[in-house]
Amino acid sequence: MITKGTRRRAWPRRAALIATAAAAAIFAAARMLPSRAVAAGDTITLGAAVSLTGKYSTNGKNTLDGYQLAVKRINELGGVKVGERTYRLAIKYYDDESTSARGAQLVERLITQDGIKYILGPYSSGLTKAIAPVTEKYQLPMVEGNGADRSLFTHGFRYLFAVLNTSDHYLRSAVTLLADHAKDLGRKPSDVKIAIAIENDDFSQDVRDGIVEDAKRLGMQVVIDDKLPPEVNDMSSTLTKVKALRPDMLAVSGHAKGATLAVRQVAEQQIQVPMLALTHCDSAQIAEKFPRDAEYAVCGSQWDEGLAYSDKWFGSAHDYAERFKKEFGYEAPYQAAESTASVLVFVDAFTRAKSLDPKKVRDAIAATDMMTFFGPIKFDETGKNVAKSMVLYQVQGGQYKVVAPERWARSKLIFPMPPWSERGAPASASHATPGPTGSGTASGTGSGR
Amino acid sequence: MDNLRILIQAPVLNLQLIVDGVLVGSVFALAAFGMALVWGVTNIINVAQGELVMLGGYVAIYTAAAGVHPLFALPLAFAALYLLGWLLYRLVVFRVVGRDLFISVLATFGLSILLQQLANQFFGADIRTARPELGTLFLAGGRVSVPEIKLIALAAALVLGAALTAFLKVSRLGQAIRASAQNPRAARVLGIDTDHVYAATFALNAAICGATGALVAMTWVIHPYLGLPFTVRSFMIVVVAGLGNVLGIPIVAAGLGTVEQYAGFVLGAEFQTGILFSLLVAILVARNQLLRRQRRHLE
Numbered sequence: 001m002i003t004k005g006t007r008r009r010a011w012p013r014r015a016a017l018i019a020t021a022a023a024a025a026i027f028a029a030a031r032m033l034p035s036r037a038v039a040a041g042d043t044i045t046l047g048a049a050v051s052l053t054g055k056y057s058t059n060g061k062n063t064l065d066g067y068q069l070a071v072k073r074i075n076e077l078g079g080v081k082v083g084e085r086t087y088r089l090a091i092k093y094y095d096d097e098s099t100s101a102r103g104a105q106l107v108e109r110l111i112t113q114d115g116i117k118y119i120l121g122p123y124s125s126g127l128t129k130a131i132a133p134v135t136e137k138y139q140l141p142m143v144e145g146n147g148a149d150r151s152l153f154t155h156g157f158r159y160l161f162a163v164l165n166t167s168d169h170y171l172r173s174a175v176t177l178l179a180d181h182a183k184d185l186g187r188k189p190s191d192v193k194i195a196i197a198i199e200n201d202d203f204s205q206d207v208r209d210g211i212v213e214d215a216k217r218l219g220m221q222v223v224i225d226d227k228l229p230p231e232v233n234d235m236s237s238t239l240t241k242v243k244a245l246r247p248d249m250l251a252v253s254g255h256a257k258g259a260t261l262a263v264r265q266v267a268e269q270q271i272q273v274p275m276l277a278l279t280h281c282d283s284a285q286i287a288e289k290f291p292r293d294a295e296y297a298v299c300g301s302q303w304d305e306g307l308a309y310s311d312k313w314f315g316s317a318h319d320y321a322e323r324f325k326k327e328f329g330y331e332a333p334y335q336a337a338e339s340t341a342s343v344l345v346f347v348d349a350f351t352r353a354k355s356l357d358p359k360k361v362r363d364a365i366a367a368t369d370m371m372t373f374f375g376p377i378k379f380d381e382t383g384k385n386v387a388k389s390m391v392l393y394q395v396q397g398g399q400y401k402v403v404a405p406e407r408w409a410r411s412k413l414i415f416p417m418p419p420w421s422e423r424g425a426p427a428s429a430s431h432a433t434p435g436p437t438g439s440g441t442a443s444g445t446g447s448g449r
Numbered sequence: 450m451d452n453l454r455i456l457i458q459a460p461v462l463n464l465q466l467i468v469d470g471v472l473v474g475s476v477f478a479l480a481a482f483g484m485a486l487v488w489g490v491t492n493i494i495n496v497a498q499g500e501l502v503m504l505g506g507y508v509a510i511y512t513a514a515a516g517v518h519p520l521f522a523l524p525l526a527f528a529a530l531y532l533l534g535w536l537l538y539r540l541v542v543f544r545v546v547g548r549d550l551f552i553s554v555l556a557t558f559g560l561s562i563l564l565q566q567l568a569n570q571f572f573g574a575d576i577r578t579a580r581p582e583l584g585t586l587f588l589a590g591g592r593v594s595v596p597e598i599k600l601i602a603l604a605a606a607l608v609l610g611a612a613l614t615a616f617l618k619v620s621r622l623g624q625a626i627r628a629s630a631q632n633p634r635a636a637r638v639l640g641i642d643t644d645h646v647y648a649a650t651f652a653l654n655a656a657i658c659g660a661t662g663a664l665v666a667m668t669w670v671i672h673p674y675l676g677l678p679f680t681v682r683s684f685m686i687v688v689v690a691g692l693g694n695v696l697g698i699p700i701v702a703a704g705l706g707t708v709e710q711y712a713g714f715v716l717g718a719e720f721q722t723g724i725l726f727s728l729l730v731a732i733l734v735a736r737n738q739l740l741r742r743q744r745r746h747l748e
Contacts, residue, residue, distance in 0.1 A: 055574040055674065200719060226718035231678040233669040236469040237713030237721070243592075244455050244462055256576040260670050264578070268585050269594040284576060 044080060044356065045090045046071075046346060047116030049106040049131065051123050054098025059283075059335050060123045063146055065328050066339025067091050067120055070347075072327070073313055080347050083354040089347070096122055100130035107131045111138050117358045118142075120342055123335065125149030125167070125203060132160045141362040143345045145338030150206050153382040161365050161383045163341045163374065167203050168210030169390045170300035171251050173404050174277040175214040177298075177392065178249050181415045188219075195224035195247035195273075197238045197262070199254030207253040207279060207300075223247050228254065235265050242271050248416075249275040259284035267293035274416030281393075282333060282400070291398045296417040299400065301391045303334040303374055306402050306410060311372040313344060320373040341374035452715045465593045466710040472599035474706025475606035476668065478699045479661040480679050481686035482613055483654035489692050490630040490650045491546050493553040497537075497561035498683055499676025501655045504564065505530050505662020506671035507572055513579040519667050520581060523605070526659035534655025538648040546647050547633075561676060568673040581667040602664045606699055609657065614695055626650055685729050
């Protein structure tokens, strides 16, 4: 009986040892297999981690759609010419589940296992921050269009390039616009008062910093500087302060939630502010969901299809928007446009570098000086795009009309906002048509860009 | 303290802050009622409370999307979440009733994550909102604004509180619930099916959260991740009011809401939550001291 017992006990242990050894052997063998070549044959594959699930899923999809439209268009036009040869473009992507750790992991995998040598950015500053050290470690270029945080560019990354304006620029132009129009009203800059309410996350804090810096530069006073905790849903105390202090501009940055709340609660309490400046108006669809209340709100954006930029791949911004809508069935948000532009940067760089060597491509990217449907692109030594400026639009007649930069704008700013009594306040409407809803199909939420 | 001076110079602003505090607090009071009910009867702290609110909100969103006025979503969400609450009890919660607190917190925590992620999966992470198309009342010569939807929330909180108290006192099920809360074993001996009672309690809590969610959808916004603040806030209110003190809940909720508004006004919005939690700690410490004098302890 004892022998039987020991034999029975020995078996499982032996089996476990064999299994472990086998697993280790298989694992080692797999690691030793050559990674699939990146420019295998005639295709250049760009890699990306995008958020297809999780809180950034909507914007992540916008990003992926932008990449894929670019790839499709480039291939339609014959591909990328690198020296003597022409290559097709392709994208290999994984779902980072809106998580930074996963994003970094997946990019590492793209590089080490899939052999990708050129990386496209993820959605959000948070994820971009997690991935940048990875591409820097492997010395492979990454071009991104969806990470606007200023701090991305203070680490001395040489392989990171961003086509979009950094987050602090979002509402700087609103401050400048305010200053110009205050002068029209005969007021001194030091008389101008600004109120800021942001959601306390990295992106919004950068937006706030940009406003504060420009306000200081122009001699304006910041009378309210509220940072709402991300979980807070109600802006009442801030708005009561606005009623008390009567600033000339109320700037709110809190992603789609902030924009929705600001528009709704400002209207509810009939707060009278000459200018209401917001970010993420299009994500929150304020013009569609709150047609009366959102009127005259000023919004910051990276891009608008009404701008006069154009390039040889897509034509004008408007042409791009039409092509996008035809392909994907929804209006192109600026997140998609930025992503497409990122691919275009690579295409232009490959051609100028006449080589697929990552370091040469990186140097070519650094020397970029091109015009795209998204705007001009030229990188400074930290990788920021210093040629493009932010767009401001104002909701006029239920539509977003570009009012700044005034050189490219087709509409004029309406300032100050008319008093609520003249606007037809949101009084109890007849209930014949029940209230419309949130049927979000466009960009959604998420903290950090 | 410039802002403090403004409050003194323009007293009407105080009225606005108090009104806002009471109105905002009333929505949290609703969630707190449910939390107190479940906690008092089954000794479970429902960490999934906020997620139930969130789901109620989605009922309102889809009701509005179907063309029905979102106010009708209140009873709809109540009913739908009642069923969901019953289901959750029968599937998960019944296993942790009567076990120690940690197990039940863990179970409901797991539920909250499940519900949150399922909502994210099926509804998407977008911000949604339902528009009740209601107006705003203006008091004090137009200087104090009271959005009508928030008044409705206050009315709902009061009505529900009264209804709940009456229900617990008068109806058979209510009496059974109270009996089970007092002494489950004795209740069973007397022929009360405590399992059924617990299921009803949990379902009722879910229903209340559902109605709350419908109000939240109309007043603010709904998204899959809004749950945690509701859970925390309702827990806070129940703790401060004291378990079993149903009347205290709306008062505490209004009080905390007002403190929050003042903190936001005087110090800045970033201090709202911090001040609230500091107050909670202070109240608990003070209460403990008081009880210690009477040779009792905080449970």
